[in-house]
Amino acid sequence: MPDCLSTMCPQTGNAIMYDDKDCPTQEQLTGHKYDGIEEYDNPTPGWWVFLFVASCFYAVFYFVYYHCSLEDRSIHEHYEQALAENLQLQFADIGELSQDVPTLLRLMQDPDLLTVGKSTFKANCVSCHGADGAGLVGPNLTDEQWKNVKSLHDIIHVVNDGAGNGAMPGWKTRLHPNEVVLVSAYVASLRGNNLPGPRPPEGDMIPPWSE
Ligand code: HEC
Incomplete structure (x- = not known):
């Protein structure tokens, strides 16, 4: 090993494994010493400090511009x-x-538009009615028993205004009126699938959908 790589540091007495000129002077040490290891005062590079300060300023600007x-x-x-x-x-x-019954009956025969209703259902209703409408927090929409619905028109009414004192939220202000009709048609089309749900059947048997 060359001499310059195996010398003692005059300040610390420790063997140093680098060139003499790299041996820290007393000014370069912070004075913190743990288990014989000394902390070298090695300041954060200027570019890093610059980025840090710049991002702090940017954060203030961003917050005010986008949020306030x-x-x-x-x-x-x-x-x-x-x-x-x-x-x-x-x-x-x-x-x-x-928003009337003839429109619902027409939409129930239109697979393309039912798909639009299905996407509204997926986006807003599955958290309470389950991915396939078999119920979760809300009742099963695929069976023959209904709580708040006696006829097709009641579906539009429940979707618009909610039910169960807000347990079923009203969607009038949150969905486009067309979406209300489309999602109602989709819900009506689920009836008869009779999927097993996590809740016991709720409500009364009602007659088949009619005008
Ligand atoms: C926060 C949970 C929740 C969400 C989200 C929700 N529902 Fe409901 N829904 C309920 C509950 C709870 C009931 C039962 C209310 C009651 O007890 O009378 C219900 C009832 C219904 C009923 C009547 C069922 C019956 O048996 O009378 C229909 C139809 C319905 N929801 C459709 C929808 C549609 C369509 C959406 C999405 C646009 C939706 N729900 C979103 C919780 C929800």
Whole structure:
């Protein structure tokens, strides 16, 4: 081993494994010593400190710009806007659906539009009614027994205004009116699947859907 790599540090008395000129002087040590190991005063590089301070300033700017000021700036709002525009596009072809029984009966025969209703159901209802509508917190929607529903029109009513003192939330203000009709048609179409659910059947047997 060359001499310069096996010398004693004059300050610490420890063997040092590097060139003499690298041996820390007293000023370069912090004075912290643990188990014979001394802490070298090795400041964080300037570029790192710069990035740290810059990101602190940026965070303040970001917070004020996106969270405390004018509307329409947060990513959430952009998403909502994009979603609304997308719905408008989808519904441009469909037009305004009336919230009545003949429309439900028509939609129940239209597999494409039932798929749109299904996607609304997946996005908003599965947390309480289960992925296939067999019930969870809310009742089974695939059997013949219904609690708040006697006829097709009651489905639209329950979806719009909720039921069970808010246990079933109302969706009038949260869904597009077309979505209410589409998801109601999808729910009506689930009846008869008779999937086993986690809850006992609730409500009364009701007559088949009719006008
Ligand atoms: C927070 C949980 C929850 C969500 C989310 C939810 N529901 Fe419900 N739903 C319930 C509960 C609970 C009931 C039963 C209310 C009662 O006890 O009268 C219910 C009842 C219903 C009924 C009447 C069932 C019957 O037997 O009378 C329909 C129809 C229905 N929900 C459809 C939907 C649709 C469509 C969605 C999504 C847009 C939805 N629900 C989202 C909890 C929920």
